[in-house]
Amino acid sequence: MSELNLEPWHDFYVMLGGGAAALVGATFVVATLAGNIEKRAIGIKGFITPATVHLGSVLIVSGLLMVPTLTPLFLALLLGIGGLAGLVYGIVIYFRVTSLRVDFIDRCWYGIFPLLLYGMLGAAAALIFVKDIGYGLELIAVALMALLITGMRNAWDMATFMILGGPSAPDDQSKS
Numbered sequence: 001m002s003e004l005n006l007e008p009w010h011d012f013y014v015m016l017g018g019g020a021a022a023l024v025g026a027t028f029v030v031a032t033l034a035g036n037i038e039k040r041a042i043g044i045k046g047f048i049t050p051a052t053v054h055l056g057s058v059l060i061v062s063g064l065l066m067v068p069t070l071t072p073l074f075l076a077l078l079l080g081i082g083g084l085a086g087l088v089y090g091i092v093i094y095f096r097v098t099s100l101r102v103d104f105i106d107r108c109w110y111g112i113f114p115l116l117l118y119g120m121l122g123a124a125a126a127l128i129f130v131k132d133i134g135y136g137l138e139l140i141a142v143a144l145m146a147l148l149i150t151g152m153r154n155a156w157d158m159a160t161f162m163i164l165g166g167p168s169a170p171d172d173q174s175k176s
Contacts, residue, residue, distance in 0.1 A: 003072050004075065013062040019058075020059040023151060024059065051150075055147075061082065079128070083124075091115065
């Protein structure tokens with residue numbers, strides 16, 4: 001029998017997972033519509049993909065927490081692997097973002113915040129592993145909500161950048 005009492009969290013994770021799924025779908029629509037805009041490939045590769053990964057992480061973990069036979073050990077193992085994978089991916093994205101000329105706030109939202117949040121998922125895995133399940137579940141909730149907000153903010157930022165043209169808009173070709 002599972003030591004996890006996830007029933008009180010059910011509606012929270014249904015809401016979080018549903019929101020993440022809807023935003024992933026909207027992000028795909030924006031990427032498709034903006035894919036034909038010249039000079040926007042870096043936006044799709046460098047910024048929309050990470051936002052989609054963050055939203056997908058929220059969706060996957062929310063779904064995982066709905067599994068009725070989930071044990072603390074298995075949850076800790078999966079969260080630890082996911083947190084580590086998120087950290088590695090976050091480091092790659094951080095270096096990609098810092099190599100571009102973007103504002104400090106964008107460096108935080110695209111690079112630093114996701115690293116901290118995936119680290120929080122790893123810390124939650126450690127808490128659950130050492131049987132501090134209550135705090136572990138709270139930390140998962142905070143990390144996933146913050147990842148959802150991060151993914152939402154970054155998807156909106158890229159949608160407006162790609163649709164409005166950003167600093168090198170196609171309308172600026174008259175200067176060349």
